[in-house]
Amino acid sequence: KNQVEQSPQSLIILEGKNCTLQCNYTVSPFSNLRWYKQDTGRGPVSLTIMTFSENTKSNGRYTATLDADTKQSSLHITASQLSDSASYICVVKGAGNKLTFGGGTRVLVKP
């Protein structure tokens, strides 16, 4: 069964600090992996999309890594800002157009 597991479920960090979110998946075959940011009550916004051959991809203060061998990805947030408070969802695209969503990590940045 295709699954995407994210950890931690939630975390609190102080403004200016870094944090790393984890995503483990069992989706096969693998097409690509996406990280979305979702503010409360709003639609998800894409941060990065990574294919099999990509190990690292950055979008501003967000850096995603992918290890296709171990089927793990991480999202690193550098120098967190209050606006980073949101849910971060890992989504893996498998065969055809099938997307498997992770449960998300809720991040709260405190001043």
Next chain:
Amino acid sequence: DTEVTQTPKHLVMGMTNKKSLKCEQHMGHRAMYWYKQKAKKPPELMFVYSYEKLSINESVPSRFSPECPNSSLLNLHLHALQPEDSALYLCASSQDASGSYKTGELFFGEGSRLTVL
């Protein structure tokens, strides 16, 4: 223009009402999607339209009826809903649904917050 526009943003309806959610995109995308999202849960796929034809129905109850009048518009007609149908309904679009597009990146709208009384 990389927007997916959803209306209304908020909707409150009784269990006997008939209402519709609307979604519009002008990116030339040929695949459009409806997702349902409960609080603190990831979005759950409901329907996929590919080239204006319904290609996926994830066993959604018939009280939800999708419609794709043209390649830019997607509606979700609601009738005889239950309180447990209260959720955020998200529309999304992508270049196509065949998997042939390089990444199949999904663009989401802001959502319609539905409350069923």
